[in-house]
Amino acid sequence: MSFDDWILALHVLSAFAFVAGMVIFWVLIVAVRRTDTPEGTIRMEPIVKVGNAAVGIGAGGTIVLGIWLAFSYGGYDIWDGWIIAAIVLWAIAAAVGQRTGNAYMQGMNKAQELQAAGQTGPNAELLALNRTQNGVLLHGLATVVVVLILIDMIWKPGA
């Protein structure tokens, strides 16, 4: 394996980590919809951290190693249309992903607030925050964008 082959393998592994993180968040989105207690919400926090780590490593690895490959690999250039499209889509996915995180952190913050105040029972406001439609829509959008990146990477339109 050449050095570039190693970089490509790490780039693909990063993409897998990115999608794995998104899968974690889909499962948490479904789980948290029926969670109305501070304890139940806070219990998800370690899994959120795993998801954040996977998305962080994945997003960072794909863009850094992807740009490296665009310069290093024979036959591809950074200004190729499909590579520019991938970078733009990556930026959209990152921005949307950050907004999704903010939407769901409102529920987590509320749960911590309630727990600090000694309120451990079910809370309607917490349930409403955990069921954020905005968060579902944003995560759905981020997922579509990531699938588009995958399509772009495989079909390489214009290459």
Added chain:
Amino acid sequence: MSTVLAVSRPTEWNFPLFLHVLGAMVLVGSTLTCASLLGFAHGDVRLLRLGYWTLLLVGLPAFILTRLAGEWLADREGWYDEGVPDQVWLGIGFIVTDLGGLLFLIGLIAGGIGVRRLRRGKGTRLLTTTMAISVVLLAAYVVAVWAMAGKPD
């Protein structure tokens, strides 16, 4: 070699490749989710159940998609044709999906029994087994992805 393959890959390979990669990505994601939920549950029945059902309802369909699309892709790429030498990376992929599939199935069966035992208020040992299997599978998947992408000689 993989550079040449990537540049010159016929377009008719793209759809099975897309399904194969998408399935594998979701499979890795569901396995990581399962391991995380079971690992951080600390006896919480809801998280334990969620971990198992994630593996069953997300992981199993993703595994089937990965395996079937992989078979379709290998056939299209002509790796089964007479006289075509065996490829190390392809061998790694088959070992991980086939032996890993068996392990995956054991994890699902153990987890299924574990979830039933939870209903009766019994221990979580079988779900811990499922978690351990998920971690082993994750390590194997990392090796498989590395082999599939890097294509070592």
